[in-house]
Amino acid sequence: MPLDAWLALAVVIAVFPLMAFTRIGADMILLGAVILLLTLGVIDPQQALAGFSNSGLFTVAFMYVLVASIRETGGIDLIIRYVLGRPRTEGRALLRLLLPVASMSGFLNNTPVVATYIPAVLSWSRRMAFPAHRFLMPLSFASILGGTITLFGTSTNLVVNGMLANRYPELAMGLFDIAWVGVPVAVVGVLYLLLVGHRLLPKRRGADQAFENPREFTIEMEVDRQGPLVDKTVEGAGLRHLQELFLVEIERDGNVVSVVGPGEKLKGGDRLVFAGTSAAAVELQQVRGLRPSHDGESSLEKEFKERRLVEAVVSDQCQFVGQRIREGHFRTLYGAAVLAVCRSGERVAGNLGQIRLQPADVLLLEARPPFIERHRQSRDFLLISQVNGAARPIHEKAWLAWSILIGVIALATFGVLSLLNAAMFGAALAVLTGCCTIGAAKRSLDVQVLLTIAASFGLGSALENSGMAQALASTTLGMADGNPWLLLFVVYAVVALLTALITNNAAAVITFPIVVASAESLGVSPMPFVVAVMFAASASFITPIGYQTNLMVYGPGGYRFGDYLRMGGLLNMLVALVALPLIPLIWPF
Structure with missing residues (x-):
C-alpha cells in the first residue's frame, strides 16, 4: 500500500480523538487535517476544496435562510401558541409537544426549532405544573426523529445525497424517498417517548427552579x-x-x-x-x-425596559470554558453580568467569580435589551432565552414565510426544480419579500457546520484517492464475511458509534467512501448502505454531545450524562430494529 494511504489513515485516526475529547471546534480540526494532507501531497488543491462546491453544502446553507425567515416572522411561535394549549394530563401534554416538533423537523433544521421551543416549554410546563425535565429530552429526541423523514430533515441527509448524486447521478434521491423508512422510525420513536421513555427519567431540578x-x-x-x-x-x-x-x-x-x-x-x-x-x-x-x-x-x-434577565446555555465551543468568570472578563466582552450558574439542575454555590465554566452550564445573565439579538447566533452559546419573557410577537408575514417553504417543498417534490435550485429560489424569495433581512440571513448560516461538512470532503477524498478506502473496505468485508446483511449491520453500528463521539456530518462524510467501496467490492447496490449511513448518523440519543439539540436541553433540563443513556439507549436500539430490516426492502442489495 502506498505511503499516501497510510498518511491519510493516520490523519483521519488522529482527527477522531481530537474531535471527541478536546474543545477545539470540529471545523478547525478538520480544516487543519485537510491542510496537513494538502501539504503532504496526499490530496491536490482541487480535492481539498471539493467540499466547498458540493451541491449538498449549498442546499444546507440556503435551508438555513429559509428556517431563519420562519423564525424571524414568528412562524414557529405561531405553532407553539396554538398547539401546546392547556392539556389536562402529562401524556396529552407530551402528545401536543412531540407530534408538531417531529413534523416540523422533517422540513426545518431542528436546532432553531428546539431553540424556540425550550423557553416556551419551560414557561408552559410551569403554568401547567408539569415537571419540565419530562419534556425537554423528549423534545430533542423528537426533533432528531423527525429529521429522518425527508432529505430536508437534517444537513446530513442533504450532504450524503449530494455525495451520492456526484458519484452515481442516476441514484440521486427525491425529497420524500427516505420517508418509507423515516416515517416508521419516527412513529415508533415517538410512541416510545410517549409511552415509555419519559418515565425512565428520574426527578430532576431544572435551571428555572435553581434560579x-x-x-x-x-x-x-x-x-x-x-x-x-x-x-x-x-x-x-x-x-x-x-x-x-x-x-x-x-x-x-x-x-x-x-x-x-x-x-x-x-x-x-x-x-x-x-x-x-x-x-x-x-x-x-x-x-x-x-x-x-x-x-x-x-x-x-421587577420589569425594567432598560434591562433583560437572560438564560444562556454555554456551548462546548465557548472561549470561557475552563476559565473562572472573574478571570475571563465575561462582562467586558459580552456586556452582560453573570448572576448565577446552574449545573446539572443545581445552582453552583460558592464564590461566583471563582466558578470555572463548563459546557452546558446555564448562566443567569443581566444584560441590556440588544444582547439577545446580538448574541443569539454566537458559537459561545447554544441557547439564549429571556427569563419569563413574553412570546415573540407574531409577525404578519409568518404565513408568507411558511408559504415559501411549502412552495420549495412542492417544487423539489414534483421535480420542477432540483433540491439546490428550489432551496436557492426560496431563500432569495424570503429575503426579497422581507421575511428575512440580509443581516438575519447572514447570522442564520451556521459557519461551523458548513466548514465541518466542506472539510470532511477533503478527508473523504484522501481516503478514496490514496486507496485506503478500498483497503478499509476489504477489511470491513472480511468482518462481514461477504454477507450484505452483516455488512449493513456493521456500517450502521460504526457510523452510530462515531456519531455519538463526533459530529454526525463528519461521521457520515468520512465513512461514505469506505461504505461505497465496500458495496462495490461486494458487487451489490450501494443504496441500502448509503441510506443506513443517513439513519445511523441521526441515531444520536445516548450522549448529550452527539447532537447539538441534546446539549441544548442538557442544562435547562437539569440532566446528567447517564440520563441520555437511560432514555436514549433503548431508543437507539428501536431505531436500528426498525430501520435495518426496512432499508433492504425498499432499496434491495
Whole structure:
C-alpha cells in the first residue's frame, strides 16, 4: 500500500480523538487535517476544496435562510401558541409537544426549532405544573426523529445525497424517498417517548427552579443619602473589585442602570444589586455609606425596559470554558453580568467569580435589551432565552414565510426544480419579500457546520484517492464475511458509534467512501448502505454531545450524562430494529 494511504489513515485516526475529547471546534480540526494532507501531497488543491462546491453544502446553507425567515416572522411561535394549549394530563401534554416538533423537523433544521421551543416549554410546563425535565429530552429526541423523514430533515441527509448524486447521478434521491423508512422510525420513536421513555427519567431540578428565588444569589444594599459614597464613582467607592461579589445593577428613581460600569456615579437612595452569596454580605456591611435595603420586592423580580434577565446555555465551543468568570472578563466582552450558574439542575454555590465554566452550564445573565439579538447566533452559546419573557410577537408575514417553504417543498417534490435550485429560489424569495433581512440571513448560516461538512470532503477524498478506502473496505468485508446483511449491520453500528463521539456530518462524510467501496467490492447496490449511513448518523440519543439539540436541553433540563443513556439507549436500539430490516426492502442489495 502506498505511503499516501497510510498518511491519510493516520490523519483521519488522529482527527477522531481530537474531535471527541478536546474543545477545539470540529471545523478547525478538520480544516487543519485537510491542510496537513494538502501539504503532504496526499490530496491536490482541487480535492481539498471539493467540499466547498458540493451541491449538498449549498442546499444546507440556503435551508438555513429559509428556517431563519420562519423564525424571524414568528412562524414557529405561531405553532407553539396554538398547539401546546392547556392539556389536562402529562401524556396529552407530551402528545401536543412531540407530534408538531417531529413534523416540523422533517422540513426545518431542528436546532432553531428546539431553540424556540425550550423557553416556551419551560414557561408552559410551569403554568401547567408539569415537571419540565419530562419534556425537554423528549423534545430533542423528537426533533432528531423527525429529521429522518425527508432529505430536508437534517444537513446530513442533504450532504450524503449530494455525495451520492456526484458519484452515481442516476441514484440521486427525491425529497420524500427516505420517508418509507423515516416515517416508521419516527412513529415508533415517538410512541416510545410517549409511552415509555419519559418515565425512565428520574426527578430532576431544572435551571428555572435553581434560579427561581433571586434572594439566594443576590444581595441588595442602599446608598445612604447622607453618606460618604454620594457622587463617588463605583470604582472610587471600592465596589468594582470586591472579593466575592459583583455589582450588577443600580435601581434609581424607578429606572435601572444595568451592567454597571466603573465610572458610574452613585446617588443617594440608589439601590445596589450585587451577585454573590449571602455569606459575602459581611464584606458590604463594612463599606461606610451602604445599608441593607428594606424594599420587600427583589429588584430582579421587577420589569425594567432598560434591562433583560437572560438564560444562556454555554456551548462546548465557548472561549470561557475552563476559565473562572472573574478571570475571563465575561462582562467586558459580552456586556452582560453573570448572576448565577446552574449545573446539572443545581445552582453552583460558592464564590461566583471563582466558578470555572463548563459546557452546558446555564448562566443567569443581566444584560441590556440588544444582547439577545446580538448574541443569539454566537458559537459561545447554544441557547439564549429571556427569563419569563413574553412570546415573540407574531409577525404578519409568518404565513408568507411558511408559504415559501411549502412552495420549495412542492417544487423539489414534483421535480420542477432540483433540491439546490428550489432551496436557492426560496431563500432569495424570503429575503426579497422581507421575511428575512440580509443581516438575519447572514447570522442564520451556521459557519461551523458548513466548514465541518466542506472539510470532511477533503478527508473523504484522501481516503478514496490514496486507496485506503478500498483497503478499509476489504477489511470491513472480511468482518462481514461477504454477507450484505452483516455488512449493513456493521456500517450502521460504526457510523452510530462515531456519531455519538463526533459530529454526525463528519461521521457520515468520512465513512461514505469506505461504505461505497465496500458495496462495490461486494458487487451489490450501494443504496441500502448509503441510506443506513443517513439513519445511523441521526441515531444520536445516548450522549448529550452527539447532537447539538441534546446539549441544548442538557442544562435547562437539569440532566446528567447517564440520563441520555437511560432514555436514549433503548431508543437507539428501536431505531436500528426498525430501520435495518426496512432499508433492504425498499432499496434491495
